[in-house]
Amino acid sequence: MEKLGLLMFLQLVLCAYAQRPVPRLEREYVYVERTLTWYEAREYCRKNYYELFRISDDNNLRNVIGSARQLSWIGLVRWTVNWKWVDDTGAVFLNWYKVGSCAAMTHYGLWFDLPCQNSLPFVCQNGPLKWHFSQWHVNWYGAKYSCNTHSQNFASIWNAVENYNATGGILDIAWIGLSKVTDNTPLKDTWKWTNDQPPTYSNFFTTLFCAAMDRRGFWYDRVCFEKNPFVCFRYNESVPEYKLFSEKKTFSEAQSHCETWGMNLAMVKTLAENTALQLYVSENSEFLQNSLYFWIGLYNDPWFWSEGSSAIRNWNSMEPDGKDFWDQTISNNVQSCVATMDGEWYDEDCLMPRYFFCADKVRSVTLVLEPKSWEEALDHCRDRYVDLASLASDGEQRVAVRRVKDAQSSYVWTGLRFLAGSWFWVYGDDLQYDNWLNGEQPQCPVTRHCGALAVASGKWEARSCEEKLDFICFQE
Template identity: 25%
Template structure:
């Protein structure tokens, strides 16, 4: 392909042609391209003055159709940054007797990874989004456990404190990385080798928070008691109530399997004593995830399915004081043995594929991510 075709292909399938930020990036790219003598990267000479031109299209389309047309034939629907630009667009559109679309969209839809994309390709024949949400909530459907497919990872190789690392990630990409699963770990190891680098996980000194392993919102709880110091996980008892236990305790556990076609799911009681973290890994490898529970009816169904366990069994609820800088609800905690450490080890590095808490004043490279729009 030409460079133009290569960039178009990257933008169509990923984010863009690669930006090389460090020697580590260069090494990773060499390993990736061993079978090719030369490949395109994103570096080019700036031969333009970055001016732009406006084009009025006298063809009646919906906003979404207009967006598609502009992206296919130009750059995008116009955006307006100040009054001067607004005046220029007004003059350009003076030959049309009716109002015309610009690029501003207001709706109540958001991307789960926080991306700012306004792209929509939705085919829902309903009176309103509210009707759609009501119908969706009739039968609870679990969220997917893997949420990393909308991101690209990046390594900034200079030594920085955690605060500096986060600032660098936000200035150049989106934020410090959120780790959702073992696939993320594998990708980050390939990026960093066996060294250590900052992730977005940090301790919240004010309060703990609860989260489901699969990222579902916590809308129902039958939890009682407190496990004491350290992360606590929920185990369901024979009467359907939940008790709070140290996540390092070994218990049987309940997985669920979600059908990717019709979004139905099934429960699977595993009569094998593992820690909560080990159970999470097992469920994700063999099913979908540890079970999450949204209401009393679902709680009753899980209780019945777990009757063959003679002891309380793990469900997917985790309570700890660790949060991700980018706000992700990931409950993935691939700690090294003896981790996490106590205060002041309040920030987390990825060290040889596992999480390790250290003081935030320590230094190291930064693992960042960027959202794919």
């Protein structure tokens, strides 16, 4: 009779499995202590788990904080520039100040677009990797003429090696042979070398991410952690109402300050709104004091997760800045990727080998803080969730260990049960992965027929099924 009772119980447990809903999946982070580039790390995660880890909510962010022992990759990378307003609408009307149509290079190898009439030294070229540096100050057109009259070419740069070598004689900044197309053609405002060839390599200084406006109404892209005055606004019966603050703040600080007034940083979506804001500022220009710019509510967010989207951002207060952790400028011929340390994010050269976070797909579990016997816990999970949870992989074990930290009992019930001479998961999973105390299954337990997870050690132990413990369930 005892054997028959056990078989009936086993049949009841297992037949219920076929009628149960499937647990939902969630993404669990795995910290990998191997030094790989961002691209290699992504390939490793895809091969061994699922993808580089995406921080999709504040809970993800809290879990990662403290997990990275050094600067470590996450799945965020810069691909394109996408300007949008602080209300999350895209920017259609733009009023950028056109800095210049001719290119100059600094002695660090960075390129800047400047007005062609500026007087600067220049670089000529008389063969592959043969540069002639002139300290004679002329405008861009004069530099081009001077190179040609001396049977030389105005410097053209086609790769990172040439860019590095071309800086050898530059003391500060010098013209190179790159200018914008001014003809009214589909190529207008694109760049070309003096031989009319488009550039296949560029190294323009592009570390600017937030928009500021001057008193004339022109816009400038600036680093977001620069401190400027700012203008807040809101609509009052469909009429824009502005408020200029002279206190200098970073872009995010300025937006937060506006929100305390029930306002946003100024949004300028039409030429009429741009003119209205310009008039308001000119009438209150004494508040700007000596400042050249003030923040408006436009910023670009060129950062995309390698797997799915997320609005979560947790930049260090001086990031992103287009430089790596050692303040070296990231070359424009590689993408910028995001690494985290102490919970803060940094834009880094994707080719730098680092540790990284992978995302692993595991079944979702929840901790129930209601002490029950094992069979009571089983009924509770099947009535309100899916089933008592199996821990069928290393990833699910990690999830469970983190979930049970808040348990009020020293152990929590899992879906492990001993019947008819063997242990099994009541949800029907194979018992290939295990994490038993002392590294081996309890054999023929006399009274301890139910499996629990030890909160302190994370190990599995056999316990009496009548004990009252908290428990973990699969979530639908």
